[in-house]
Amino acid sequence: MRIFKFGGASVKDANSVANVAKILNRYPNENIIAVISAMGKTTNTLEKLTNAFYYKKENPLDVLNEIKKYHFDIVEHLFKNKNHPIYNELNNTFVELEWAIENEPSHSYNYEYDQIVSMGEIISTKIVSAFLNENGIKNKWLDARGIIQTDNTYREGKVDWELTQNLSSAFLSENGVFITQGFIGGTSENFTTTLGREGSDYTAAILAYTTNAKDVTIWKDVPGVLNADPKWFDETQKLKQISYHDAIELAYYGATVIHPKTIKPLQNKKISLYVKSFLNPDEEGTIINEAQSPLPIPCFIFKVNQVLISLSPKDFSFIVEENLSSIFKLFAEKQIKVNVMQSSAISFSVSIDNDERKLPELIKILQKDYRVLYNENTELITIRYYDQATIDRVTIDKQILLEVKSRYTVQLVVKPTI
Numbered sequence: 001m002r003i004f005k006f007g008g009a010s011v012k013d014a015n016s017v018a019n020v021a022k023i024l025n026r027y028p029n030e031n032i033i034a035v036i037s038a039m040g041k042t043t044n045t046l047e048k049l050t051n052a053f054y055y056k057k058e059n060p061l062d063v064l065n066e067i068k069k070y071h072f073d074i075v076e077h078l079f080k081n082k083n084h085p086i087y088n089e090l091n092n093t094f095v096e097l098e099w100a101i102e103n104e105p106s107h108s109y110n111y112e113y114d115q116i117v118s119m120g121e122i123i124s125t126k127i128v129s130a131f132l133n134e135n136g137i138k139n140k141w142l143d144a145r146g147i148i149q150t151d152n153t154y155r156e157g158k159v160d161w162e163l164t165q166n167l168s169s170a171f172l173s174e175n176g177v178f179i180t181q182g183f184i185g186g187t188s189e190n191f192t193t194t195l196g197r198e199g200s201d202y203t204a205a206i207l208a209y210t211t212n213a214k215d216v217t218i219w220k221d222v223p224g225v226l227n228a229d230p231k232w233f234d235e236t237q238k239l240k241q242i243s244y245h246d247a248i249e250l251a252y253y254g255a256t257v258i259h260p261k262t263i264k265p266l267q268n269k270k271i272s273l274y275v276k277s278f279l280n281p282d283e284e285g286t287i288i289n290e291a292q293s294p295l296p297i298p299c300f301i302f303k304v305n306q307v308l309i310s311l312s313p314k315d316f317s318f319i320v321e322e323n324l325s326s327i328f329k330l331f332a333e334k335q336i337k338v339n340v341m342q343s344s345a346i347s348f349s350v351s352i353d354n355d356e357r358k359l360p361e362l363i364k365i366l367q368k369d370y371r372v373l374y375n376e377n378t379e380l381i382t383i384r385y386y387d388q389a390t391i392d393r394v395t396i397d398k399q400i401l402l403e404v405k406s407r408y409t410v411q412l413v414v415k416p417t418i
Helices: 014-025 042-055 060-078 085-100 109-117 119-134 161-171 200-211 244-253 263-268 321-333 359-366 388-394
Strands: 002-006 032-036 139-141 177-181 184-186 192-194 215-220 241-243 272-277 286-289 299-313 338-343 348-353 370-384 398-405 409-416
Touching: 002 014, 002 200, 014 032, 014 060, 014 119, 032 119, 032 200, 042 060, 042 109, 042 119, 060 085, 060 119, 085 109, 085 119, 109 119, 109 192, 119 139, 119 177, 161 200, 177 200, 200 215, 200 263, 241 244, 244 263, 244 286, 244 299, 244 370, 244 409, 263 272, 299 359, 321 338, 321 348, 321 359, 338 370, 338 398, 338 409, 359 370, 370 388, 370 398, 388 409
Parallel strands: 002 032, 002 215, 032 177, 139 177, 215 272, 241 286
Antiparallel strands: 184 192, 272 286, 299 348, 299 370, 338 348, 370 409, 398 409
16 A cells, blocks of 8 residues: 645645646556645635634635635536536535534534534545546545544544554555545544644554555655745755654654654654655655664754743742643643743743734733743744854844754744844
8 A cells, every 4th residue: 555645735726636646647556545635725714714603703604605616616627517426515515514604603612623624625535536536547535534533632633543543454455546535533423623734644644554555655846855945945955865753853843844743653664755746746756764864954944923932930939840830731731832942940931833812811821820921923943953054044134032952953033133
C-alpha cells in the first residue's frame, strides 16, 4: 500500500482535480490510499460558517450559499452531464449542512466546529472519487470517520490506535485505489472529530502505520521541503533529505509543510515520507527517513500574529513549580499551545498564537493571580542550525523581545521597530 496526500491547493479547482487523476495514472496497478483535504480555502469558509452559526454575527445561510456555489462551479466543469449522480449526492450533503445550522447551537463551540468544518473533506472526496471513476480510475470512497477512531476531544481528537488498527485492517485489506478524507475522525457515539488544523498529513501517517504502507507522499505546490517559506524569503533552497528528528523539530516549531504529529507514526515503522510537487511530479522532491545527517543549511520558520505574555507574582515571590503547574494546566484546559517560553526568578514569558476567541479570557484568568504584561502583533522566528549571521539577517529593523537558544536552535520573539 502507498499513501498519497493531496492538500487543498491540489484540488482547488476543476483543473487541479484533473491533475490528481494524471498523477494517479502514473501509478497503474498500485494499491493507493488517497487522503484528500477540503478544496482550496473551504476550511476557512466553513470556520466562518461555524462562527456565523454559533455567534449570530452574520447570516449563516449566506456563507453556506458561498460554499455551495464554489463547489457546484467545480462540479459543472468536471461533469458536463447534469444528470450525473454527483449532483444529487452533493445536494443531499448540503441539506445535511443546512439542517446542522437550522437550530440554535446545543453543544460547545468545539463540538459544533467539528460537525460543520469536517464537511469540507466529505464534499471534496465525493467530487474527486466520482471524477476518477468517470475517467477510468476505479476507486472506492471511504468515510474516514468509520476508520480513524478518537476520543471526544473536539478539534484535537486523540486517536484510539488499537480500534483504528482493527477497523483499518477490516476496511483497507482489499487491493485497489481508495479515496478518503484527511483531518477527520469519529467517536464511539458516531460524532465527528477533527485532528487539529492542517491535520490531513497526520491522517496519511495514521493510515500508513495501520496498513504497514510502503511510503507516504505529500503532494504540494512546492518542489519539496524548503529551508524557508517563500512568502518570507525570495531565495530558498530545497532540502533533498531530512532525518525524522529534524523533520519533527521543524514541524513542532511551525514549519507548515508537515503537520507536527505526522512523523511519529512513520518513524515507529520506518516508513519513508516524500514531499513532492503536484505541479512537477517528475521532480525528485524531499525524502524524510531515518538517515541521520545534519541539515546542510539553516532553516527558517516564521510565525506571525503572536502574543508575548509575561507573568510575575503580585507579591514579588519566586516563580516555582507550583506556579508553572497551574499555568500549564490552564493552557491545557483552554487548548492553547505554547510556542516558546522563558522563565526567570520572578517572571515567566510565553509566546502564543493570537486567538481572538481565547486570548481575552486567558488574560482575565491570569490577572487573578499574576501581574500580566503582553505584547501583541509580535513575530516568532525559529532558526534551526543557526549562526550569528542568520540571526542578524532576520532581525534587521526588529526589536528582540525574547531570545531562547539551544545547541542547534534559536527562537526569537520580535517586534518591528519601523
